[in-house]
Amino acid sequence: MLFKDFDPLKEEMLQILDQKGNIVNDKLVPKIKKATLMKMYKTMVLGRIADDKAVQFQRQGRMLTYAPNHGQEAAQLGSIAAMDDNDWLVLAFRELNAMLYKGVTLEQSYLYWYGNEMGAKYDEDVKVLPINVPIGSQINHAAGIAYASKLNKTGEVALAFIGDGGTSHGEFHEGMSFAAAYDLPMIVVIQNNHYAISTPRKKVIKSKTLAQKAIAYGIPGIQVDGNDPLAMYLAVEKARERAANGDGPTLIEAVTYRMGPHTTSDNPKLYREDKEVQEWAKKDPLIRFKKYLIDKKYWSNKKDEELQETSKKEVLDAFKKVEKSGLVDLEDIFKYTYEKLTPNLEKQMNAYKKYLDEVGE
């Protein structure tokens, strides 16, 4: 029903909670448990602080290149909260909030951006693929995960993220077309933050909406206010029902905005106006979500102050540990290439060790 009502050809965007935090679509408010809402919100607060701090640490020369999420939290948390524990999360690289929600620790995330692969070794039961830097290629991984799930009837659904820029990539097309052909249990959420680094989405994509790209694959697409956690939750919840019923993939365009740079190496002042950024600041997902929870009496300003404090401490503690982590051992850069070290790799490693022994590190 939802996907019919919001047929992408109608060019209507699903919104439930407006930017001030008022319910604008009463009938569509999804039933979300209090505990889930609070987990979403707490992750959002933690994610926001962790994200801002990462940028700050980078500016202080304490962190390497980092891809900020500020502004895109609801697109991620509304989505992941509507999934089951048994489902998979397939990342692009700007999904810190979804990762935290799904059980990747902040310490692991920081460690990864700090330049250590060990930060991508998530705990055994955490069904999250590592951060995927090459644009668009993760959609095919999600399709494969979904294929295995369908074949083995495990009931798992794969949730993949991609950016607006990623939808221009051939891998996006191949993955969507593959998943659609076999009705695979996959959900793709496009975080449309309007820029592929510096290139405005409107300049390089002719489609009126990104949700419309679904039409060619013969699957539902929907455009959603990506800064509205309730609307995102509803869209993904319905997409998940479809997937679980064997009806195949769904494409969800989350309209959002990256408040910060593409990465810490980028200067957005070169390609966008301050006025545009200020307009989007008013649409901050955190403002409306907090108001919604306070209106529902699930939350209070006092509790929020406490949460800000404990989250900040959690962030600083995690980063402190990461700063103590040091350099990667020589063995570690060799030993995960194959299951067993090949004679060739052993030779290369031992020759280098000998060099270190002889000249000192």
Add this chain to the structure above:
Amino acid sequence: MAVKTILQAINEALDQSMEKDDSVVVYGEDVGHEGGVFRTTAGLQKKYGEGRVFDTPIAEAAIVGSAVGMSVNGLKPVVEMQFSGFSLPGYNQVVAHVARFRNRSRGKYHLPMVVRMPYGGGVRALEHHSESLETLYAHIPGLKLVIPSTPYDAKGLMMAAINDADPVIFMEPKRIYRAFKQDIPEEPYEVEIGKARIAKEGNDVTIIAWGALVREVEKAMKQVDDIDAEIIDLRTISPMDTETIIKSIKKTGRVLIVHEAYKSFGPAAEIISRINEEAFFYLEAAPKRLTGFDVTIPLPKGEHHFIIDPKQIAYELKKLMAEKA
């Protein structure tokens, strides 16, 4: 024992692997209903169903990329690139992900998967149907590159590749898919990946080849009765069995490497480097390579210039034997 061609041996390896292990799935362009353009996968869909053996869109990135997801989620995919010359849209997945997942996740994920691709020239084909792209795959850390030259090895190496914990690129010498038969065991067996085969023992010179060229080398030997050559069938291009090569060079002091892949930066260059590093002072003549030219492999009417035949191998071999250090 049963008499089989390379093609039949590969088919049997897939069949027996699928029978033994429910997690093995086989897919690619036209591999299901039709059984592949070469019929390598014939009969499998009928036996194991459309879930485990299926036709895909013409989308190599999706074929390889979905195999990444499948391996992560418990399957053992064996996918086909219809020709190695068309594997390149999938190359991004191979290099960016297949080769790296174990390292990227520090061992949390590993990808037991096989990417099959018929390769090589000499079949009078259209453009892009004759490439030998060993270098592109052997150059990448984290991949294994396996090439059989006999039905026995084709079956044993394929079964080993499917059971390997690491991703394997399996190039099939399509020129000899049906060229000859060999009596091979009917029961499942494995041939160890990473180990070369001494196809013929000898003392005067070492000849290293793989795939369809092993047979050409063997034919060439009939034209040089007086030369006692040791023939090494490399079988695994990466990780290479350097030990077997070095041992042989230390015995013979001379080496000829024969491959159809382009010469510059090709596999022979790497083999010679290893020989220089580990057996330089055993050499009695400069190491020699007989390879494809550094030109785009020609269409059928010019291909005879490019393809290496026994006569040319015999000629190079005689020249090498005449050289004095």
